[in-house]
Amino acid sequence: MSSRIAVVGTGYVGLTTGACLSHLGHDVVCLDVDEEKVQALQGGHVPILEDGLDRLVVEGLHTDKLSFTTDVTRAIPGREFVFLCLPTPQAEDGSADLSYVEKACSQITDHLDSGAVVINKSTVPVGTTALVAAALGRYDIHVVSNPEFLRQGTAVHDFLNPDRIVIGADDRDVALRVASLYLDLAAPWVVTDPASSELIKYVANSFLATKLSFVNSVAAVAEAVGADVEDVIQGVGHDRRIGHAFLQPGPGWGGSCLPKDTSALAHIAESAGYEFGLLRSAMEVNVAQFERVVAKVEDLVGDLKGKRIAVWGLTFKANTDDLRDSPALKIVSLLLKRGAEVRAYDPGIDPGRSVMDGLLVVPEMFDATEGADALVVLTEWSQFRRADVERLQESLARSNVVDARNLLDLDALARRGFAVRSIGRR
Numbered sequence: 229m230s231s232r233i234a235v236v237g238t239g240y241v242g243l244t245t246g247a248c249l250s251h252l253g254h255d256v257v258c259l260d261v262d263e264e265k266v267q268a269l270q271g272g273h274v275p276i277l278e279d280g281l282d283r284l285v286v287e288g289l290h291t292d293k294l295s296f297t298t299d300v301t302r303a304i305p306g307r308e309f310v311f312l313c314l315p316t317p318q319a320e321d322g323s324a325d326l327s328y329v330e331k332a333c334s335q336i337t338d339h340l341d342s343g344a345v346v347i348n349k350s351t352v353p354v355g356t357t358a359l360v361a362a363a364l365g366r367y368d369i370h371v372v373s374n375p376e377f378l379r380q381g382t383a384v385h386d387f388l389n390p391d392r393i394v395i396g397a398d399d400r401d402v403a404l405r406v407a408s409l410y411l412d413l414a415a416p417w418v419v420t421d422p423a424s425s426e427l428i429k430y431v432a433n434s435f436l437a438t439k440l441s442f443v444n445s446v447a448a449v450a451e452a453v454g455a456d457v458e459d460v461i462q463g464v465g466h467d468r469r470i471g472h473a474f475l476q477p478g479p480g481w482g483g484s485c486l487p488k489d490t491s492a493l494a495h496i497a498e499s500a501g502y503e504f505g506l507l508r509s510a511m512e513v514n515v516a517q518f519e520r521v522v523a524k525v526e527d528l529v530g531d532l533k534g535k536r537i538a539v540w541g542l543t544f545k546a547n548t549d550d551l552r553d554s555p556a557l558k559i560v561s562l563l564l565k566r567g568a569e570v571r572a573y574d575p576g577i578d579p580g581r582s583v584m585d586g587l588l589v590v591p592e593m594f595d596a597t598e599g600a601d602a603l604v605v606l607t608e609w610s611q612f613r614r615a616d617v618e619r620l621q622e623s624l625a626r627s628n629v630v631d632a633r634n635l636l637d638l639d640a641l642a643r644r645g646f647a648v649r650s651i652g653r654r
């Protein structure tokens with residue numbers, strides 16, 4: 229059954245939600261305040277790198293099932309369901325900043341049809357469903373929590389093949405109406421109250437972040453005792469109680485979600501009287517991991533002042549162009565602070581893009597390594613894994629590599645006499 233849907237906020241989550249729901253046969257209009265973005269989307273140009281999203285946007289425009297606007301009076305009236313996909317960045321005290329959500333509520337409230345269901349897909353603290361209802365100030369509107377679990381880089385796939393669909397509502401019939409939007413997706417539903425639904429999203433991201441910090445700590449132990457972390461992970465991950473996912477050591481975790489969501493959960497817990505020490509430790513381990521990567525570079529080249537360092541990868545993960553809270557940028561910033569000259573290459577980042585003061589972004593991977601004292605691999609793009617080792621050696625001034633993603637072939641590098649530091653590998 230086709231429903232009339234509006235999506236407020238057309239970023240990574242909103243655009244994926246809008247395009248996928250139109251693909252499932254619903255009639256969707258996406259509303260955003262960013263005129264440039266809306267104009268691009270009206271012309272079928274997707275401003276973000278996300279596999280398969282451009283195809284769905286073009287399909288939706290072609291079938292007239294998907295449209296884009298900045299006009300709230302066009303977007304909201306006549307819509308049975310209104311999704312909120314707005315930013316919830318980290319506030320100074322570590323809590324989630326709800327000002328975008330509140331502002332959008334004030335903009336849409338006068339235009340909502342009586343009986344409409346407002347569905348919050350933004351990641352928000354416990355109590356926000358009630359806060360949205362209060363901000364709307366309409367007693368003829370339903371508000372439901374429906375957190376999103378997609379991963380950037382595979383957002384379309386994840387939206388259409390979710391592990392579960394979580395819906396939090398005070399009224400079960402309204403929850404089931406929201407669930408009906410996803411009838412074509414084969415996924416279990418978890419229908420619960422709004423507080424539990426809101427908490428589920430934070431718990432999921434905090435658990436994943438903790439798992440990553442745990443494995444980075446295990447990698448540090450492996451280095452100290454002469455074990456190989458990759459073999460340790462194999463041995464542990466086959467245990468079905470543990471699994472292999474998110475058990476990959478790296479330069480530290482980042483992106484637009486894990487840092488702000490762990491911080492928000494720690495803040496929620498503290499405000500409720502519980503000191504979430506385990507989560508705080510996971511966050512501290514992560515900050516220390518950025519430093520550990522820089523220490524590995526220093527171990528190879530000595531004092532960084534005046535040294536030329538090549539960086540492969542700036543985005544927080546491969547197959548996205550998103551730099552928000554990227555661990556690579558934290559590490560580059562530390563390298564620059566210690567006086568290194570840094571040249572970076574990333575397949576998702578236009579060399580013209582101004583990323584950080586003092587950082588030169590170059591168009592090719594071997595432009596970055598030319599004459600460098602060391603290469604540091606910070607994002608797991610597959611083209612780095614396949615890099616020609618001979619060419620790499622020819623371009624570098626010194627055969628030093630810090631592989632913070634455990635991506636490169638250690639044996640191939642060793643055969644050519646490279647000095648290599650990775651994360652917990654022997």
Ligand SMILES: NC(=O)c1ccc[n+]([C@@H]2O[C@H](COP(=O)([O-])OP(=O)(O)OC[C@H]3O[C@@H](n4cnc5c(N)ncnc54)[C@H](O)[C@@H]3O)[C@@H](O)[C@H]2O)c1
Nearest residue numbers: 237238239240241260261262313314315316332350351376
């Ligand atoms: N990015 C992810 O991987 C991901 C995954 C799951 C959940 N989330 C959560 O989803 C929410 C959105 O994240 P995102 O990454 O899509 O953010 P984003 O910054 O990519 O997109 C937000 C969009 O909202 C628009 N916007 C801001 N104020 C508006 C207003 N008043 N009216 C209309 N549009 C407005 C912005 O212009 C922007 O296009 C956040 O709460 C985030 O934590 C993100």
